[in-house]
Amino acid sequence: MQRPAISQYAQGALYGLAAVCIWAGFIVVSRLGVTTSLSPWDVAGIRFSVAGVLLLPCLARRGLALDRLGWTGVAAIVMGCGAPMVLLVNVGLLFAPAAHGGALFPGVMPLMVAVLAAAVLKEPFTPAKSAGLALIVAGSVAIVWLTGDGLGTAQSIGHALFLAAGLVWACYTVAMRRALLDGLHAAAIAAVGSLVLYLPVYAVVAGAGVLNAPPLDIALQAVVQGVLTAIVALLLYGRMVGLLGATGGAAFVALTPAMTALMGLAVLGEWPVAGDWLAIAAITIGVYAVSGGPLPILPRERLLLTRR
Template structure:
């Protein structure tokens, strides 16, 4: 009996390898799109041809139009949950990944380099998500996640904390905004999990609500340079809005299905280093030595917090 079992096990493993490779490729595509999105947003915020308000508008406009049909397929509140509580979760979803998140994250890129955004936003997201999951979802704070959290805190200090103490211009303002954006996204993640709404429906809620709230204010009261900006600058922001907003969501969902949630999320640890590397040739931004140290610490901390080594540990028991 044992011989038959041993002969039967290799076949599904071999068959599953292409699927896992495709999942890994999708995860890598996701973090590449995230990193490129941060660099392009930083370019739009600092190039001078577009205002920050233009960048935010271009980031949400096309995804909002593409996702409108999904709003007609939103599920009702689950049985046993009051409409008020379900509505509160929807508000948290809209705020945590919608207009407040976009304004905070994009605004931070006006003050601080893309490398800081790549380290502090992905680094703070698992930190706040872990704390909220313990408080509201009853999840346990494991030793591995604790070590990862400490590394993320040390990395954040290395990336931006020392500039707060040293008073290095306005960079610290951007760093603080990145951390706040990470906290907002964490609230969105927990609210999404408790709401039972699908990822695409949540994206529709986020982008359409942001567009509806922001557009009237943008058109009538905010500084717009769209009519004078080069078509190339406008075009790359529109492409980025779809690539880093919608395509990355599709790639990430595929990676989760093929690899599992924790291994797919662990790929986010590559985002800080990749963003910093892309910012060098595309923006001419060279991170300080302390920033590189912080990027390494944040990357390792994100990997630990997301359970990057769980699969390795299990497979070697």
């Protein structure tokens, strides 16, 4: 697969950076919610009650796209960006801090997407892509290693859940790319599917307990989770994947740990240590390489191009 043209890459990169800003906020706001007045089940319920209702007209108009997805593809999309993925992340945030969620969920996920895309979509592993994936994984693991309590602790449960969330998201990405589904259509399938399958169970188990939370807490989750993350970010992500490919688009999500660190610095006053900055730099360089960023032309390559 050829690297994207510079203008195409720039457009895809802008979509990716916008989505990353939203996802970094999603992790911080989710952590805030599950450690204060809401449970992971409440956060997921708020998210899909809002997004499901807003996107219901879109799904009613465009359908499930079974001719392109099949039931397996529909299941991959509902699980990968619907309630199962959100619950994996939110429950993980009960055991591990937001920085770990940012590192392991979106940080390692591009590797999972690359493996699935190579097997299903036949996207090749170029030298630049392989080196970039190595940098992304190394940087993500370094963030956890430098700030974590080590293996065998309660944080390990959170780490496993974050990785599981990354795996189901990878399945969603490949299914969307294979079916040539746009981001809004995929978001509608995931949101309405979760509204139908998850909300009734949540209502029976949790009842109206969520209404005991402060109204501002509920409103914050409704806007960030139900509108920005479940609709706007997925629309941006779908357009980015369409421009950069499954692996290249997914790689941009790995910038979330860096953006989360910057948001933590600005909002919470949490200053990353020197090792964190090195890890963030490694992730950023890796994302550029994997996503298809234009590479400098070496003298020999420039000479060959001149001769042509």
